[in-house]
Amino acid sequence: MTVSESRLTRITDPADPRIEAYRDIRERDLVRRHGHFIAEGKTVLQVLVAQDRFPVHSLLVLENRVGGIADLIGAMPESVPVYCAAQDVMDAIAGFHIHRGILAIARIPDNIAIPPEPLPASWRTVLLLSGISNHDNMGGIFRNAAAFGVDAVLLDPQCCDPLYRKAVRVSVGGVLRVPFFRTASMQDAVERLGRNGVAVAALSPAGRIDIANWKPASRQALVLGSEGHGLAPEWLTRLETLSIGMAPGFDSLNVATAGAVALHQLRTARGD
Amino acid sequence: MTVSESRLTRITDPADPRIEAYRDIRERDLVRRHGHFIAEGKTVLQVLVAQDRFPVHSLLVLENRVGGIADLIGAMPESVPVYCAAQDVMDAIAGFHIHRGILAIARIPDNIAIPPEPLPASWRTVLLLSGISNHDNMGGIFRNAAAFGVDAVLLDPQCCDPLYRKAVRVSVGGVLRVPFFRTASMQDAVERLGRNGVAVAALSPAGRIDIANWKPASRQALVLGSEGHGLAPEWLTRLETLSIGMAPGFDSLNVATAGAVALHQLRTARGD
Numbered sequence: 001m002t003v004s005e006s007r008l009t010r011i012t013d014p015a016d017p018r019i020e021a022y023r024d025i026r027e028r029d030l031v032r033r034h035g036h037f038i039a040e041g042k043t044v045l046q047v048l049v050a051q052d053r054f055p056v057h058s059l060l061v062l063e064n065r066v067g068g069i070a071d072l073i074g075a076m077p078e079s080v081p082v083y084c085a086a087q088d089v090m091d092a093i094a095g096f097h098i099h100r101g102i103l104a105i106a107r108i109p110d111n112i113a114i115p116p117e118p119l120p121a122s123w124r125t126v127l128l129l130s131g132i133s134n135h136d137n138m139g140g141i142f143r144n145a146a147a148f149g150v151d152a153v154l155l156d157p158q159c160c161d162p163l164y165r166k167a168v169r170v171s172v173g174g175v176l177r178v179p180f181f182r183t184a185s186m187q188d189a190v191e192r193l194g195r196n197g198v199a200v201a202a203l204s205p206a207g208r209i210d211i212a213n214w215k216p217a218s219r220q221a222l223v224l225g226s227e228g229h230g231l232a233p234e235w236l237t238r239l240e241t242l243s244i245g246m247a248p249g250f251d252s253l254n255v256a257t258a259g260a261v262a263l264h265q266l267r268t269a270r271g272d
Numbered sequence: 273m274t275v276s277e278s279r280l281t282r283i284t285d286p287a288d289p290r291i292e293a294y295r296d297i298r299e300r301d302l303v304r305r306h307g308h309f310i311a312e313g314k315t316v317l318q319v320l321v322a323q324d325r326f327p328v329h330s331l332l333v334l335e336n337r338v339g340g341i342a343d344l345i346g347a348m349p350e351s352v353p354v355y356c357a358a359q360d361v362m363d364a365i366a367g368f369h370i371h372r373g374i375l376a377i378a379r380i381p382d383n384i385a386i387p388p389e390p391l392p393a394s395w396r397t398v399l400l401l402s403g404i405s406n407h408d409n410m411g412g413i414f415r416n417a418a419a420f421g422v423d424a425v426l427l428d429p430q431c432c433d434p435l436y437r438k439a440v441r442v443s444v445g446g447v448l449r450v451p452f453f454r455t456a457s458m459q460d461a462v463e464r465l466g467r468n469g470v471a472v473a474a475l476s477p478a479g480r481i482d483i484a485n486w487k488p489a490s491r492q493a494l495v496l497g498s499e500g501h502g503l504a505p506e507w508l509t510r511l512e513t514l515s516i517g518m519a520p521g522f523d524s525l526n527v528a529t530a531g532a533v534a535l536h537q538l539r540t541a542r543g544d
Contacts, residue, residue, distance in 0.1 A: 144529060149519030172524055212540040245539060247421030252444055257416060257532045260525065264533045265540075267517060268484040 001070040003082070008066065011085040014092035019083055021105045022060050024095040025165070036107050037163040039176075041100040042069055047173025049075050054106040054176060056080050062090055062101030069102060108163060115154060115181035119196040123151040124219055125266065126198060128189050130235070131158040131226035132255065138162050139170025140256030141224065146174035148263035149272075153180040154189045158226070186235060193221045200239055202231055203262050207243030214242055216266045227255040273342040275354070280338065283357040286364035291355055293377045294332050296367040297437065308379050309435040311448075313372040314341060319445025321347050326378040326448060328352050334362055334373030341374060380435060387426060387453035391468040395423040396491055397538065398470060400461050402507070403430040403498035404527065410434050411442025412528030413496065418446035420535035421544075425452040426461045430498070458507060465493045472511055474503055475534050479515030486514055488538045499527040 011019055025038060036057060039048050042065075048056060049072050058081045061069065066084055073082055091097050119126075127150055132138050138160055145153055153162075161167065162175040183189035193200050199217035201209075203224055223239065225231030244253065244261055253261070283291055297310060308329060311320050314337075320328060321344050330353045333341065338356055345354055363369050391398075399422055404410050410432055417425055425434075433439065434447040455461035465472050471489035473481075475496055495511065497503030516525065516533050525533070 140526065140529070144525065146522045147518045147525050174522070177522060212536075244536060245544065246419045250418045250446070250449060253416065253419050253532065254412065257412070257529050260529045261533055261536045264484075264516060264537070268537075272517065 001074060003066050003070045003073050007073065007078075008082050008084045011060075011083050011089060011093075014089050018081070019060055019085075019093055021058070022083075022093050022103060025103075026095055036105050037168060038165045039104040039106060039173075040098075040102065040165065040169050042072075042102055044168060044173040044176070045069065045072055045102055045104055047176045048104055048106055051176050053112065053179065054108060057105040057107050058083060060085065060090065060093070060103045060105075062087060062098070065101040112180075113182050115152070115183065115192060117192070119152075119192065119198065123198065125150050125263070126193065126219075126221040127153045127259070128156075128186075128193070128200065128221050128223045129153060129159050130156045130186055130223060130231055131229070132224065133158065133160050133226060135160055135164050135167040136170050137227060137254065137256050138164075139167040139175070140254070141259055142167070142171035142174035142178055142180075144174075144256060144260040144263060146171070146177045148260070148267055150178050150263065153178055154183050154193075154221075155180060156183060156186045156189060186232070190235075190239070202235055202239045202241050203244070203258055204231055204236055204241045205243060206236065207241035209240065209242050211242045211244050211262055211265050214265065214269060216269050218270075220266060222259070222262055222266065224255055224259050273346060275338050275342045275345050279345065279350075280354050280356045283332075283355050283361060283365075286361050290353070291332055291357075291365055293330070294355075294365050294375055297375075298367055308377050309440060310437045311376040311378060311445075312370075312374065312437065312441050314344075314374055316440060316445040316448070317341065317344055317374055317376055319448045320376055320378055323448050325384065325451065326380060329377040329379050330355060332357065332362065332365070332375045332377075334359055334370070337373040384452075385454050387424070387455065387464060389464070391424075391464070391470065395470065397422050397535070398465065398491075398493040399425045399531070400428075400458075400465070400472065400493050400495045401425060401431050402428045402458055402495060402503055403501070404496065405430065405432050405498060407432055407436050407439040408442050409499060409526065409528050410436075411439040411447070412526070413531055414439070414443035414446035414450055414452075416446075416528060416532040416535060418443070418449045420532070420539055422450050422535065425450055426455050426465075426493075427452060428455060428458045428461060458504070462507075462511070474507055474511045474513050475516070475530055476503060476508055476513045477515060478508065479513035481512065481514050483514040483516050483534055483537050486537065486541060488541050490542075492538060494531070494534055494538065496527055496531050 060083045063084050162180055168175055198219045198221050200221045332355045335356050440447055470491045470493050472493045
């Protein structure tokens with residue numbers, strides 16, 4: 001499969017206003033983007049093109065990488081511009097060396113913020129994240145959520161943005177596969193799950209039940225707290241809590257890794 | 273607990289030859305260090321001080337962080353210099369902003385390279401790493417190995433250095449807790465394990481046994497291959513292979529995360 005020249009928009013001037021959204025990517029990471037996010041690399045682009053929650057706005061591709069994503073370009077509407085540039089132009093636009101050679105801008109619709117009420121009956125496995133502020137951890141959690149077939153992720157207000165560039169990249173597109181929703185507070189999220197018949201359990205090094213002996217509910221939410229401080233004591237008291245058995249003296253797993261162990265255990269306990 | 277002034281060596285000139293080993297840390301990361309490595313932060317220093325495989329050579333500490341590690345300084349021999357500097361001097365020495373404020377140099381003894389023969393009978397759980405070339409992954413694997421009580425890690429020649437600065441940091445000191453050894457080749461490592469009565473199984477997305485149904489041996493090695501290409505087909509044919517059940521269409525776990533799931537499963541299956 002090849003891409004016809006007429007499908008491409010050649011960019012030769014880094015100051016071209018048409019590629020404004022790609023300019024100075026790293027500096028713009030520091031301020032919140034309004035209504036769009038950046039996806040990098042072929043693997044993430046594959047996930048982006050395969051979903052319809054976040055419409056693709058445009059692509060900026062290194063000229064020698066166009067052939068390698070011809071099928072993905074073919075799968076997108078003709079109305080999506082495919083900008084194409086040489087390495088030096090692309091690097092000058094982005095403000096650093098784009099070695100993957102593939103960037104996309106996608107739109108964030110207004111209606112993704114709030115979880116539906118009632119929660120869809122199809123949701124069997126839900127993650128509830130509290131105070132996950134590190135983008136690597138956020139990306140890792142979504143990568144694992146996608147791998148283990150999590151149906152939705154709820155975020156409390158202290159969580160960082162899953163659509164931040166680095167989180168998207170680390171998730172290998174998982175943030176585009178697993179629907180996520182902001183909630184007003186932990187209280188709101190836990191109540192929402194409860195009145196919809198979804199059981200809630202929290203992962204904690206001090207958890208009362210060894211996760212190896214855990215019997216998850218048919219509809220189950222798992223709470224992951226911030227890596228530094230863990231979940232607020234209030235929630236550790238109010239919720240069922242699960243621990244992962246570890247060697248003495250080093251009970252330290254990364255929060256995304258702990259979540260993966262728990263999701264695998266949940267899947268195994270259910271016989272999925 | 274406090275640290276007496278006489279225990280500290282004040283550094284006011286970034287060009288002071290006594291702190292040569294701390295100079296231009298990032299540039300030196302690019303060449304292999306000879307016989308020593310750098311540990312950063314209080315948590316890693318705690319692990320470093322608690323072990324005796326890698327003797328501490330010296331410390332370089334921000335002046336306002338000395339009080340917070342007084343107990344660790346007290347636990348080290350008086351012969352280990354504790355250099356102490358203001359933030360601007362410390363940053364000028366290291367070549368970038370050292371926000372953790374705590375650096376240590378430790379020695380790598382000559383005799384750590386080759387696994388003992390016979391392998392110690394106390395080794396029940398061993399990791400064998402093949403072609404793990406990313407320092408984040410290496411650090412993550414060791415963090416998980418320490419958390420799940422792995423007895424030793426064997427590395428094939430294509431693995432990167434677990435004592436590289438970033439790997440040490442990501443491991444949260446795990447590389448200092450779990451003994452590791454270089455082997456001449458995968459062939460050598462697998463034979464060595466076999467003749468010592470240690471069973472060998474490899475983790476692979478194409479694995480023949482679902483790890484949830486796996487019955488590990490009483491002495492068991494688990495092989496993790498490179499994230500990009502996976503384990504060489506030769507080994508997937510010759511070894512028992514294990515897969516982790518995932519959602520269709522996204523069978524993508526980070527290698528360190530997959531290793532954590534497998535180590536937890538191994539621990540659970542044994543009833544540890």
